[in-house]
Amino acid sequence: MSDALKQGAMQIVRRLYEAGFEAYLVGGCVRDEQLGRPVKDYDIATSAHPDKVQGLFERTVPTGLQHGTVTVVIGKKPYEVTTFRREGGYEAFRRPTEVEYIDSLTEDLQRRDFTMNAMAIDQSGDLIDPFDGLKDLKRGVLRCVGQAEERFGEDALRMMRCLRFASEYGLRVEQATWDALNSGISLLRHIAMERIRAELERMVGGSDPNRALELLAESRALRHVKQELLLSGLDKETEWPPLSRLMKMEHRLAFIYIRLEADPADVEADMIKLTFSRQQMETVKRIVAAHTVLVFGLDDATEWDEESYLRRRWIAAALTYGVSALRTLREIYLLEPAPIRTDNVKVGRAVDVWRRLGPVWLEQMPVSALAELAVGGKELMGHLGVKGGPWTGRLLHRLLEAAALGELCNDKETLLAAAREHYDKMQENDE
Missing domain, CATH: 1.10.110.30 (Hydrophobic Seed Protein)
Structure with a gap:
């Protein structure tokens, strides 16, 4: 892939040379090649002005003409070709207010950020490195x-x-x-x-x-x-701890928020400010929320160290926040010998149990979502002869939890029989 990508880039460089212009591979692609790292895209700098570049190639897209950039398409691959330029003043500490085309590669490289990004490769494959970028990389x-x-x-x-x-x-x-x-x-x-x-x-x-x-x-x-x-x-x-053991960026971020003792609402607010996608935010928030729910209130629990109680908590969290969130949470708990910094002995011991048995419990769950339950809301209403309402969701969740824990078989008859009992209890509690 990278070879074909480079061939396309060199094809552009040579075409520009043949037309009497200077042209070079520049920037990150040169840096990554010197380091033997995979190159994702190739950028080209040239003395040719944008209109000349557009005239020399069949397929071009005027992606950044105000900055002197034309995208040239070779095969199906896009390459950014930018005219040598000098930048005037900057506004808002971010963008140049004016761009002036120049003839000098060295002056073009001089406006770049770091020496390792200010190297170029010519049409013969030779390195041009006026600011000792390669020496810096080697050091x-x-x-x-x-x-x-x-x-x-x-x-x-x-x-x-x-x-x-x-x-x-x-x-x-x-x-x-x-x-x-x-x-x-x-x-x-x-x-x-x-x-x-x-x-x-x-x-x-x-x-x-x-x-x-x-x-x-x-x-x-x-x-x-x-x-x-x-x-x-x-x-x-x-x-x-070594965060690279967590494969996904979102999982690493969730661990950071857990370590900072963030609650799910804070996580959401932070990630919205940072313009993360809704999906990324949900992933991180679910993991943090599952952790929060698991450890919250352990202090007050009388039976906290009983395995069955910790299993019930773990499975309830999996049903609310998703099995994948709990799997990730267990990976997070495995990152440190002392689980998630805490002086609370109860939390420490509970986390230890979840690290050991959490995956086994998740594997053993006969059902993990409402869609897998053998009955739905309509059947409950029909069986109980009651109109739907907030009770429907609550009752379905109770049945799901009982089925997930293996306390009830996930078949229609068993669930409907249990539904009557649960419904009556709910009515008593509401009165």
Whole structure:
């Protein structure tokens, strides 16, 4: 895949050369090639102006003409081709106010963020590296091109990118770059929350989430974004278990919120501010809610250490929040020898039981959702001769729990017989 992708990119570079223009592969694709990492897309910089690029290729899309960018389609693959440019002043610490086309590759590379992203490859496959990006990569150093204060002042999002690159590529941030980041970190308040979320998502979901959390804590970056976040509290935490054992970004995030003792409503508010999708938010919230429900009130329970009681709690949570949320929660509980930091002995012991027996209990459940129950609301109403109401959902849930625990067989006759008894009890309690 990557070979075919590169061939398409080199085809564009050569076509531009043949037409008398300079053209080079630039940016992340060059960096990742030097590191032997897979390349997701290839970007091209050229001395040709956008109208010339459009004239040279059959299929083009004017994706960013105001920035000098044309997308060229080769086969079915899109490639961004951008004219060498110099950027004027910046507005809102994010976007250049004016773009001027130039003839110099070196000057074009000079406006980029970090030395490792300011390398190019020519039509012969030779590396052009005016700012020693490769040397920095080999030394394991992340360094801004030129003056770090200027680079971060032009585009404050570069500070979040700095933290992401350092964690993802295992790099040490060069001292002058780190000092500039710390002195300019308050500029993050100018950056849209969706941009912050995109960087955060890649950091937490990346190859070294623990290093990302360490850098976020050291820089206190999340205390300086546009909206106040519960996640900013992670700079009070110092030691984290290996989060990379959790495969999905959402599961890692759920663990972070659990460690910060967030309740589900706080999680929802935080994730809405950060513009996470509804689906991502639901996934994280369910895991946090399941944990909250499981440990809440254990102190007051008299039979808390009986296995049957802990099983009942575990299965009830699985029916409310979903089996997958409970499976993930158990993986979270397995992350630390001392389960979810707590001085509460009861919680500690209960979590220990859930870690050992939780998966077995989930496997043994004969039913795990209302759709699998042998009776539905209409049959209950018909059998009891009562109009539907709030009682219907409550009764169905009770039957589901009893069937999931193996206390009732999941067949129509058994469930309808039990329904009468449960319904009568509910009526007595409501009176």
